[in-house]
Each structure stands twice: as C-alpha cells, then as structure tokens.
Amino acid sequence: xxxxxxxxxLVTLSIGFPAHGEEHLDNxxxxxxxxxxxxxxxxxxxxxxxxxQQREVLGKQLQNSAAERESxxxxxxxxxxxxxxxxxxxxxAASPVSRLLTDQQQWFVTGGGVALLALLCGIFASGASxxxxxxLN
Numbered sequence: 001x002x003x004x005x006x007x008x009x010l011v012t013l014s015i016g017f018p019a020h021g022e023e024h025l026d027n028x029x030x031x032x033x034x035x036x037x038x039x040x041x042x043x044x045x046x047x048x049x050x051x052x053q054q055r056e057v058l059g060k061q062l063q064n065s066a067a068e069r070e071s072x073x074x075x076x077x078x079x080x081x082x083x084x085x086x087x088x089x090x091x092x093a094a095s096p097v098s099r100l101l102t103d104q105q106q107w108f109v110t111g112g113g114v115a116l117l118a119l120l121c122g123i124f125a126s127g128a129s130x131x132x133x134x135x136l137n
Contacts, residue, residue, distance in 0.1 A: 101109065
C-alpha cells in the first residue's frame with residue numbers, strides 16, 4: 001500500500017472518534033448537575049473522613065510495629081555484643097604466650113641491631129689510630 005492513502009485513512013478515522021465520544025457522554029448524563037454534584041460532594045467528604053481515620057489508625061499501627069521490631073533487634077544486638085566481649089576476654093586470657101613485641105617492632109629492632117653491628121665492624125676494621133692521623137694531616 002502507498003503511504004498517502006494510509007495516512008489519509010488514519011486522519012479521517014481519528015477525527016471521527018472524538019465526535020462519537022462526545023455524543024455518547026451527553027446521552028449518559030441525564031440528571032441535573034446541581035443535584036448530583038451536591039450528593040456526590042457530601043458522599044466524597046464522608047468517604048474522605050473515613051479514609052483519614054483509617055490512615056491514622058494504620059499509621060499508628062505501623063509505628064508501633066516498627067518500634068517493637070527495633071527494640072527486639074536492639075536487644076538482640078546488645079546480647080551479641082556482650083557475647084563477643086566475653087569471647088574476646090577469654091581469648092586474651094587463654095593465649096599462652098603474650099608477645100613482647102609485634103612483628104613491626106621486631107623488624108625495627110633487627111634493623112637497628114644490624115646497623116649497630118655494621119658500625120662496630122667499620123670501626124674495628126679501619127682502626128681508630130688511622131682516623132686520628134688522617135684528621136691531623
């Protein structure tokens with residue numbers, strides 16, 4: 001099919017649908033607007049009051065359930081915290097060898113010892129008397 005007749009057909013069909021919809025709406029609403037609107041407004045106001053009351057009740061229930069859930073979770077976390085503290089104390093008390101130095105401190109002491117040993121070896125190897133003579137020259 002060509003695009004021209006297809007577009008023309010779509011345009012004519014789209015113009016016809018709103019006209020049919022407006023006719024249909026005019027036939028359905030046969031009661032006067034003032035009487036039906038007043039009754040609908042009072043009915044909607046009553047439904048609004050009931051809905052607001054239900055919303056308040058549900059909001060309070062939600063807050064209560066959330067508070068209960070949080071308090072239960074808080075107490076469970078406190079118990080777990082106490083249990084972990086006791087395990088830590090037991091582990092520290094049960095460790096047979098209390099380390100004097102940490103690994104980093106041991107490496108520092110080892111490096112210092114090596115540096116001191118190298119200094120002493122240098123002093124003894126060069127001889128103290130030669131250094132004094134060199135400085136005097």
